[in-house]
Structures are given as C-alpha cells and as structure tokens.
Amino acid sequence: xxxxxxxxALFLLPVNWLIAQNQAKIDSLKALLNxxxxxxxxxxxxxxxxxxxxxxxxxxxxxYTSLSIPLAKKLHFTQGLSQAYYSxxxxxxxHGHYAVALDLFKQSLGFAQxxxxxxxxxxxxxxxxxVQMYQSDYTAALAYHKKSLNINIELDDLTGxxxxxxxxxxxxxxxxxxxxxFYYYQKSVAxxxxxxxxxxxxxxxxxxxxxYTADNNQRKALKYYKQSLKLFxxxxxxxxxxxxINLGDTYRKQGNFTKSLEYTRKALQYFQKQQNKAYExxxxxxxxxxxVTFNKNTRALEHLNKALTLSKVHQQSELLVAIYTxxxxxxxxxxxxxxxxxxxxxxxxxxxxxxxWEYLKECALLLAKVYKAEGNYKKASEYQExxxxxxxxxxxxxxxxxxxxxxxxxxxxxxxDSLRLLQKQKQQEYAAHIAAQHANQQISYxxxxxxxxxxxxVLFFYRQKQRNNQKLNQANSELHTVNTALLAAKDEVDGVxxxxxxxxETIEKQNDDILDSIVxxxxxxxxxxxxxxxxxxxxxESFVFFKxxxxxxxDFYWFEExxxxxxxxxxxCTGHGVPGAFMTMLGIxxxxxxxxxxxxxxxxxxxxxxxxxxHTLLNNKGSxxxxxxxxxxxxxxxxxxxxHCAGANSPLIVIEQGKAQEIKGGIHSINGYxxxxxxxxxxxxxxxxxxxxxxxxxxxxxxxxxxxxxGKKFMKKRFRELLGSIASQPMVKxxxxxxxxxxEWMATEALDGMLPYEQVDDILVIGVKVVAN
Numbered sequence: 001x002x003x004x005x006x007x008x009a010l011f012l013l014p015v016n017w018l019i020a021q022n023q024a025k026i027d028s029l030k031a032l033l034n035x036x037x038x039x040x041x042x043x044x045x046x047x048x049x050x051x052x053x054x055x056x057x058x059x060x061x062x063x064y065t066s067l068s069i070p071l072a073k074k075l076h077f078t079q080g081l082s083q084a085y086y087s088x089x090x091x092x093x094x095h096g097h098y099a100v101a102l103d104l105f106k107q108s109l110g111f112a113q114x115x116x117x118x119x120x121x122x123x124x125x126x127x128x129x130x131v132q133m134y135q136s137d138y139t140a141a142l143a144y145h146k147k148s149l150n151i152n153i154e155l156d157d158l159t160g161x162x163x164x165x166x167x168x169x170x171x172x173x174x175x176x177x178x179x180x181x182f183y184y185y186q187k188s189v190a191x192x193x194x195x196x197x198x199x200x201x202x203x204x205x206x207x208x209x210x211x212y213t214a215d216n217n218q219r220k221a222l223k224y225y226k227q228s229l230k231l232f233x234x235x236x237x238x239x240x241x242x243x244x245i246n247l248g249d250t251y252r253k254q255g256n257f258t259k260s261l262e263y264t265r266k267a268l269q270y271f272q273k274q275q276n277k278a279y280e281x282x283x284x285x286x287x288x289x290x291x292v293t294f295n296k297n298t299r300a301l302e303h304l305n306k307a308l309t310l311s312k313v314h315q316q317s318e319l320l321v322a323i324y325t326x327x328x329x330x331x332x333x334x335x336x337x338x339x340x341x342x343x344x345x346x347x348x349x350x351x352x353x354x355x356x357w358e359y360l361k362e363c364a365l366l367l368a369k370v371y372k373a374e375g376n377y378k379k380a381s382e383y384q385e386x387x388x389x390x391x392x393x394x395x396x397x398x399x400x401x402x403x404x405x406x407x408x409x410x411x412x413x414x415x416x417d418s419l420r421l422l423q424k425q426k427q428q429e430y431a432a433h434i435a436a437q438h439a440n441q442q443i444s445y446x447x448x449x450x451x452x453x454x455x456x457x458v459l460f461f462y463r464q465k466q467r468n469n470q471k472l473n474q475a476n477s478e479l480h481t482v483n484t485a486l487l488a489a490k491d492e493v494d495g496v497x498x499x500x501x502x503x504x505e506t507i508e509k510q511n512d513d514i515l516d517s518i519v520x521x522x523x524x525x526x527x528x529x530x531x532x533x534x535x536x537x538x539x540x541e542s543f544v545f546f547k548x549x550x551x552x553x554x555d556f557y558w559f560e561e562x563x564x565x566x567x568x569x570x571x572x573c574t575g576h577g578v579p580g581a582f583m584t585m586l587g588i589x590x591x592x593x594x595x596x597x598x599x600x601x602x603x604x605x606x607x608x609x610x611x612x613x614x615h616t617l618l619n620n621k622g623s624x625x626x627x628x629x630x631x632x633x634x635x636x637x638x639x640x641x642x643x644h645c646a647g648a649n650s651p652l653i654v655i656e657q658g659k660a661q662e663i664k665g666g667i668h669s670i671n672g673y674x675x676x677x678x679x680x681x682x683x684x685x686x687x688x689x690x691x692x693x694x695x696x697x698x699x700x701x702x703x704x705x706x707x708x709x710x711g712k713k714f715m716k717k718r719f720r721e722l723l724g725s726i727a728s729q730p731m732v733k734x735x736x737x738x739x740x741x742x743x744e745w746m747a748t749e750a751l752d753g754m755l756p757y758e759q760v761d762d763i764l765v766i767g768v769k770v771v772a773n
Contacts, residue, residue: 022052043072043080050087058091082111082120122151136354162191182211202231241270257743281310295736297330321350321359361390530559541769543735554580555699555764558591566636570697574627603633603646607682614671628671632697641690646682655694660724694769701763707745
C-alpha cells in the first residue's frame with residue numbers, strides 16, 4: 001500500500017522548532033504592541049503574530065485572531081479580516097476539523113475578493129484545495145489549486161507556483177495518476193532548486209520517492225527518500241520524522257523487517273513527543289501494515305485498532321480505507337472470517353467513495369476468497385468481478401507504462417523552467433540596479449558638499465598619515481607575503497576538493513551502474529529457479545523459505561519430475577551475493593545436464609557426477625580453485641514407496657511418526673579439497689514413505705544468524721528443535737513461523753532500543769511432507 005497523507009503533511013503539520021526560529025520576530029512584534037500604535041496597525045500586528053504561530057501553537061493563533069477579528073470588523077478593515085480568517089482556518093484544518101476549516105477559508109476568500117487582494121485570493125484557494133483533498137473531493141481540490149496556480153503565475157510568484165505545482169501533484173498522486181503527479185512534482189522541485197529552498201527540495205524529493213514506490217521501484221524510492229532525509233537533517237528540520245515513515249514502508253516492501261521496524265519506531269517516538277494525535281494514527285497504521293506483512297497479527301491488531309480510533313476522530317477517510325483493508329487481512333490470516341468480511345465490506349464501500357482503486361481491488365479479491373472458503377459462491381463471484389474491474393482501473397492509470405516517458409519529457413521541460421527562472425532573476429537584479437542608481441544620484445549631490453569640507457580636514461592630516469603609512473607599508477608587505485602563501489594553499493585544497501567531488505560523482509555513477517547490473521542478474525536468477533507453484537503441482541504439501549542476504553543469492557534449489565520420480569535439491573554455494581550467484585548458475589546448468597540429459601537418477605551418483613563436473617570446470621593445470629557447494633539431493637519414488645537421499649557436507653532432517661532423525665551428509669563438499677586423483681564417495685540413504693514422512697533440506701544461513709538478547713548465533717540445536725516443533729503444522733503455517741521466528745530473533749535488541757542485527761548469510765529452508773500413492 002502506498003503512503004496516504006504523509007507527504008501532504010510535510011507542508012501542513014505544526015512543529016515546535018519553528019517557535020525558536022521565529023522568536024526574535026515574535027518578541028519584536030509584542031514589544032511594538034506595548035507602544036502607542038494605531039488600531040489598523042494593531043490588527044496587522046495581531047495577524048502577523050498569528051501567522052508566526054500558525055505552524056507551532058494553535059492556541060496562540062486562536063488568541064491573536066480573537067483580538068484581530070473584532071477590531072478589524074469595528075474598523076471595516078477587510079484585508080485584516082481576510083488574513084485573520086486565513087490563519088484561523090489553517091490551524092483548524094491541521095487539527096482535522098475540515099468542515100469548519102472549509103467555511104473559514106471561504107470567509108477569507110470572500111474578504112480578499114471584496115478588495116481584489118490577489119495574494120489573499122491565491123492563498124485562500126490553496127487552503128480550500130488542501131481541505132478538499134483531505135476530504136477526498138479531488139475534483140474540487142484540483143479546481144481550487146489550479147485557480148491558485150493561475151494567480152501565482154499572474155503575480156510572478158515563483159514560491160507560490162512551486163507550492164501549487166506540488167499540491168496539484170499530490171491530488172494526482174492520491175488518484176493514482178502517477179505520471180501526472182510525477183510531472184507536477186518535478187516542476188515544483190525545479191523551482192525550489194532555482195530558489196535555493198532546501199526544505200522545499202526535501203519535500204519534493206520525498207514526493208518523487210512516493211511515485212517510485214507506486215512504480216514498485218524501491219531502489220529509486222530509497223534514493224529520493226535518502227536525499228530528502230539528508231536535506232532535512234542539513235537544515236536541522238524535524239520533519240525528518242515523515243521521511244522515517246516512508247523509509248520504514250519501503251524497507252517493509254523489500255522484506256527487511258528489522259530496517260522497517262527501526263525507522264517506524266523513530267517516527268512514532270517523534271510524534272508521541274509532539275503529542276500529534278492525527279499523525280499518530282498514520283504511524284500506528286504503518287506498524288500494523290508491517291506486522292501484517294510478517295504475519296504478526298496480534299501485534300498488528302493492537303496498532304490498527306489504535307489507528308482506527310484516531311483516524312475516525314480526525315475524519316481521515318483516506319487513512320480509514322487503508323486501515324479497513326489491513327484489518328481485513330489480519331483477521332483473514334487468523335481465520336476470523338466474520339470480522340474479515342465486516343472490515344473488508346467497509347473497505348470496499350469507502351474505496352469506491354474515494355476512488356481508491358488499489359484498495360478496492362485488494363478488499364474485493366480477498367472477500368472473494370473468504371466467501372469461496374465459506375461456500376458462498378455467488379458472493380465470491382460478485383466480489384471477484386468487482387476486484388477484476390478495480391484491477392482494470394489500476395492498470396489504466398499504471399505508472400509503469402508512462403512514467404519513463406514523463407521522465408524523458410520532463411528533462412526538456414526542466415530546461416525551459418530553468419531558463420525562465422534565470423530570466424526572472426536577471427530582471428529582478430536589473431530592477432534593483434536601477435533603483436540603487438537612482439538613490440545614488442540623490443546621495444551624490446549631498447556628498448559633493450560634504451567632500452568640500454572633508455578635503456580641508458584631509459589636507460591637515462595628510463602629513464601625519466604619510467609618516468604612519470611608511471610603517472604600515474612595511475607591515476602590509478609582510479602580510480601580503482603570508483597571504484599569498486595562504487591563498488596558494490587554499491587553491492591547492494580547493495583543487496583537491498574538486499578532484500574528490502569528481503571522484504565521488506564517478507563512484508556514485510559506477511555504483512548505480514553496478515546495482516542496475518546486479519538487479520538484472522537477480523531477474524535472471526529468479527527465472528532459472530523453479531517456480532514454487534510447479535513444485536506444489538507434484539508436492540502439494542511443501543514450502544520454500546528463501547531469503548537472500550543480498551540482491552542475488554549463493555543458495556539455490558532445483559526441482560524436476562523425471563521418470564515418475566520427483567527430484568528436489570538444495571545447494572549452498574561458496575560465498576553469497578554476486579560470486580555466489582555465478583556458482584548457482586553453474587550448479588543449475590550442471591544438474592540439468594546430469595539428471596535430464598544424462599538420466600542419472602541415484603542421488604549418490606548425481607553428487608559424484610556433479611563433483612567431477614565442477615572439478616573439471618574450475619580446475620586448470622597448475623592452478624586449482626576450490627569454490628564449490630554443499631548439496632543435499634532427495635529423490636521421491638512413490639511407486640516404490642521409497643525416498644532416497646545423499647548429501648555433500650549438508651545434512652537432511654527426516655521426521656517419521658513424530659520422531660526426528662538427522663541424516664548427515666558426507667564430509668566432502670562439491671569440488672572441496674582432496675588429494676590429487678583421490679576419489680570422493682557419497683553415501684545414499686533410503687526411507688520407507690508408506691506412512692506420512694516429513695523431511696527438511698536447508699543451508700546453514702538460518703542457524704548461523706546472529707540475534708537474541710545476547711547477540712549469539714541461532715545455532716544448529718535450536719534450529720532442529722524448531723523444525724521438530726512445527727512439523728505437525730500445515731506447510732504454509734510452517735513457513736510463516738520460520739519467517740516470524742527469524743525476524744524476532746534478529747530484531748530482539750531493536751525492541752529494547754538497540755539497532756537490529758543484519759542478515760549474515762543467504763537463508764534457504766525447504767520442507768516436504770510426502771505419502772506414497
């Protein structure tokens with residue numbers, strides 16, 4: 001699910017650090033109130049104070065507008081009334097009272113229109129657009145923001161234009177029209193960059209990151225979120241909390257529970273400190289989504305119910321539809337179908353009302369599953385159709401088909417905007433130059449008279465200064481020598497800095513290129529691994545828990561049905577990441593040749609042939625490479641009611657009639673060290689599968705993972721006990737337990753305030769329950 005209101009909040013939420021930034025102005029205005037000032041000026045001061053407190057203290061805004069409005073009405077001071085109602089509307093909106101805020105913004109607009117105050121009109125339209133966006137009335141919101149944009153263009157207000165472009169982008173973002181959103185976000189960012197607006201740039205980068213999240217391009221999303229985080233940190237801007245939310249969500253989508261938990265916790269701590277209930281709801285929703293993703297449904301429901309209560313109080317309809325969807329998922333995973341249906345039906349209704357097709361699709365398709373499971377095929381068919389229609393709507397606005405075109409198109413648009421911004425800056429510089437020249441002419445007349453007087457004084461002191469200048473010249477000469485040396489040193493340092501910067505840019509580009517290549521390699525590796533769906537065609541009671549440490553993996557699995565026998569193989573190659581991935585490609589091709597082409601079916605002979613193949617491939621005369629793999633091969637023969645297996649430095653666990661037995665693999669790995677010309681023999685084991693038999697193939701990644709309160713490895717004994725304890729569960733449940741156990745093990749210290757543990761190796765566990773026909 002995409003983030004809902006988080007990026008919008010970057011413009012709206014009050015933050016206490018603004019008080020300190022504005023304190024000098026506040027103190028100055030308060031001091032001015034204690035002097036004798038006209039009533040009209042008092043209204044202006046009250047409104048300026050309300051504006052300074054607008055993002056930091058709603059009580060102060062209410063206080064100063066309560067002084068400003070009656071006095072402005074008494075004076076018939078229309079502009080003062082417009083400004084006061086605007087400030088009051090803004091804080092009312094921030095606290096979630098949208099109906100009242102809408103009325104106040106309309107009053108501000110009416111007063112501004114009465115005196116043709118274009119600045120006030122543009123601001124009021126902007127406020128009205130944001131309120132309507134919060135209430136999911138996107139048509140009205142878009143109309144208001146476009147009116148605000150047109151006035152900002154007319155006023156030649158670049159800052160106002162940048163806000164309008166950003167807000168229009170947010171409307172398209174919420175509607176799922178990501179290509180248009182991307183276009184308007186980029187226009188806003190271009191202006192912010194030209195104005196040197198660091199905070200505005202940070203907001204823009206965050207919003208572009210959201211678009212890449214919607215495009216399922218998590219790598220680019222992370223790049224923009226981190227750029228945003230860096231700029232906010234540079235500006236000492238505490239809105240980094242909102243970036244923590246998006247980083248947490250992106251890591252969740254990448255399957256990185258520990259990183260996601262780390263950033264989401266940081267955001268929650270900030271919002272609790274600020275006592276910001278409206279956005280506490282968003283954080284609790286983020287926690288709920290994280291725990292639902294990793295099947296921790298009890299924890300998920302705690303957070304989602306808190307989010308539900310808070311979002312109802314603050315009338316956050318967009319957030320509600322996401323919460324209903326997640327509650328439905330959590331109860332579905334707990335098999336509480338009555339509650340699942342209740343929340344998903346609410347989600348469908350609200351998703352239709354707010355045109356959130358992605359949520360409508362999720363709710364409807366999950367409802368179809370629930371009704372099918374309960375035997376209500378009519379309802380299942382109805383919701384299946386709703387889900388498919390919503391899928392079409394999502395596809396019609398798919399970012400994947402258009403975003404790349406908009407990226408290219410925007411490069412051209414950005415050049416035009418940069419030229420326009422430069423032209424505007426030059427015009428402003430020229431106007432300032434003319435004004436300064438005019439002022440200088442007036443000053444010069446007065447200066448001529450003063451020069452005449454000063455000339456006499458200069459002559460008097462001239463002789464004295466000559467004597468002093470001789471001493472000063474000597475000192476200056478010495479200083480000049482030192483300064484020359486310092487400048488030379490500075491030039492050298494600057495040159496080194498330029499060189500380092502160029503090197504950094506080159507490294508960053510090379511890193512991006514390498515990452516692109518690795519991501520492409522990941523696609524290739526996924527393509528050659530067997531689909532879990534195919535495995536389940538022959539082994540319906542099975543699971544594969546596969547968690548690479550890096551983008552590509554050094555562990556792999558192989559499956560094929562040949563001659564009425566099912567072959568399932570697990571391999572742990574030397575290393576992980578790219579080196580390991582190269583070995584997996586060799587291993588998969590070698591197994592294809594051995595089993596499918598050469599028709600070698602006995603597990604010990606498969607290992608023997610695989611060892612000879614790798615020894616030939618990786619060893620040249622005079623130079624031996626001992627990169628290889630630990631492998632376990634299992635062959636299921638249902639007709640003979642037997643399961644045969646053999647291992648190369650890799651064990652296999654078999655559970656029969658509730659008893660666990662570890663079958664140790666041979667001491668030699670594939671292509672491991674051996675004496676020259678020495679033969680390596682692998683031993684086969686056979687099991688009767690006439691009664692239900694469960695077995696597990698696994699690499700050493702799970703048991704070698706560090707975690708827990710003492711920071712130790714999970715260890716082989718604990719891993720075996722875990723497998724024994726879950727063997728009676730359904731296979732889907734077993735995989736869920738393995739994933740949850742690993743996540744909790746790695747994140748234990750994070751829950752106590754410490755950083756979580758990183759994954760140290762690729763992890764692969766395969767479970768199969770088999771009964772002979």
